[in-house]
Amino acid sequence: MDAVIAAGALVCMVVSSFAAPHGAHGVAWGIRAPDPLSLVLMTLAAAALVFRRHAPKTVLAVTGAASVVECVTGDPRAPVAMAAVIALFTVAATTDRRTTLRAGLLTMTVLTTAAMVAGPLPWYAQENLAIFAWTGIGATAGDAVRSRRAVVRAIRERAERAERTREEEARRRVAEERLRIARDLHDVVAHHIALVNVQAGVAAHVMDKRPDQAKEALAHVREASRSALNELRATVGLLRQSGDPEAPTEPAPGxxxxxxxxxxxxxxxxxxxxxxxxxxxxxxxxxxxxxxxxxxxxxxxxxxxxxxxxxxxxxxxxxxxxxxxxxxxxxxxxxxxxxxxxxxxxxxxxxxxxxxxxxxxxxxxxxxxxxxxxxxxxxxxxxxxxxxxxxxxxxxxxxxxxxxx
The missing domain is CATH 3.30.565.10 (Histidine kinase-like ATPase, C-terminal domain)
Known part of the structure; x- marks a missing residue:
């Protein structure tokens, strides 16, 4: 993608270098041709753009230097500064705002000053003002892209963190619910089974000599087992509950x-x-x-x-x-x-x-x-x-x- 962008920038710079903005009928094509130095500078600047994501500041320095040389020694209408604007955009999109401000001001000042002071055109020429405007636009657009990426990344991180939090909360609630049901089951089973065990032992001991007492013990066994089944049914019913979680569905003795x-x-x-x-x-x-x-x-x-x-x-x-x-x-x-x-x-x-x-x-x-x-x-x-x-x-x-x- 960087190579495609560099090739496109080179084509735009070469084509624009053949245009004269002050023709008799507006823009005139083919009435002038860039000198060899301008073609070399445009090619060098376009080649540097291939590496703009790997070394954005270095690429900005190379393209900026080529633009300064073009403004001083070559035809100021040759748009080598286009490569510097793209490199400045990359710096602004991949760094922080302070770095963008410093790089933008430096690039804008150096290129505009070189064109106005050392260039062959008058300082107030529109080509000089265009360099000033395009460098500012490149820095501003890059900073906007960086801010947008930061916002999207923050939203994505918040969503992922919220998802992890929901999963952890769900696991915690499941563990707490399992523990609570386990406690209730333990209390119900341990209590009633202990009573059933005692009463069954009494019934077995007095079955032959005192059948009336054995019957009473067995009645207590039946009552304890019925109570155990009722509480177990109420507790296990929680596992089948799919309605309102706030409803008082659990057994509530007090x-x-x-x-x-x-x-x-x-x-x-x-x-x-x-x-x-x-x-x-x-x-x-x-x-x-x-x-x-x-x-x-x-x-x-x-x-x-x-x-x-x-x-x-x-x-x-x-x-x-x-x-x-x-x-x-x-x-x-x-x-x-x-x-x-x-x-x-x-x-x-x-x-x-x-x-x-x-x-x-x-x-x-x-x-x-x-x-x-x-x-x-x-x-x-x-x-x-x-x-x-x-x-x-x-x-x-x-x-x-x-x-x-």
Missing amino acids: LHLLEELADTFRNAGLQVEVARADQGTTPPAAVDLAAYRIIQEALTNVQKHAGPDAKAEVSVVRVGPHIEVTVLDNGSGEDTAPEAGGGHGLLGMRERVTALRGTLTTGPRYGGGFRVHAILPVKTDTDDRTSDRTHGRAKDRTAALGDSV
């Missing part, structure tokens, strides 16, 4: 079902005491669900690991802007630490609490047993932002009222 949860463990033979000091507190749905799941998982661990004579104490207390959930047991079994089972119960608790920017403390108690203590915020970040907007609007209204008074 602290209002705490007594029912404790009764399920009491029916399985675990002594559970519940103490609440959070009356009047309505936590967000996420906090309510997290508190319920933490208590459920902690009691499940007590049932599985604390031994047959264990006793659990559950307390839910409102302390300032937080809700503190505590589950204690006095288990004396050998496997007192839930981590020994290799499950994901404590990990799921910690993930739930961390997602709400709360704190979780777990560990053995002095003298035996295990302690789970979670501190959850009463308000989430979304609630805080909504409250801030509400308070801001209230302040604005108060200020406006004061101004009017």
Whole structure:
């Protein structure tokens, strides 16, 4: 392409050199011919344009020097300056604006001054003014092309970056959703299967001697399995959901079902005491669900690991802007630490609490047993932002009222 442009420029320069702009009827052709020096300079300048993309400043220097020589020694009407204008355009299109300004001013000044001062024509001749105009046009057009390319490149980079961000956000949301569903499935399965296991063991133990108690245990098994299936159906239904993502489609048990949860463990033979000091507190749905799941998982661990004579104490207390959930047991079994089972119960608790920017403390108690203590915020970040907007609007209204008074 550069060779084609150079050849075209050479043809234009040679053809134009045969024209006389001051003929009797306007432009006259063939009444003059360029001298050999002009042909050599035009050929040299056109050959330099082949390398204009690889060394634009060098090509500008070569074509500018050829134009100066033509203005001083040859026929000033021979358009060698055309090659300098093309080279100046290339410099402006491939460099920055400061370089374009410097190169444009230098080229314009040198060529115009050489033509006006050392050329054979008067300083006010239109050929001299044409050199001034065309060098300015070349620099301006090149700078416009460079700016356009920069804008297109910035738009393309922004689009690519936005696409990468969307893909990363989609992957992150998918991972978070999978983790959340995994936590819910773990909580549901671990809790109900543990109860089914205990009740089935009781039924098998008393089947022969006390069939009535065995029937009662089997009834609890049926109830626990039904509850497990219902929660599993609700959780798995999220995977089939294709409607509004804001719709409350996930299972949402909360602290209002705490007594029912404790009764399920009491029916399985675990002594559970519940103490609440959070009356009047309505936590967000996420906090309510997290508190319920933490208590459920902690009691499940007590049932599985604390031994047959264990006793659990559950307390839910409102302390300032937080809700503190505590589950204690006095288990004396050998496997007192839930981590020994290799499950994901404590990990799921910690993930739930961390997602709400709360704190979780777990560990053995002095003298035996295990302690789970979670501190959850009463308000989430979304609630805080909504409250801030509400308070801001209230302040604005108060200020406006004061101004009017």
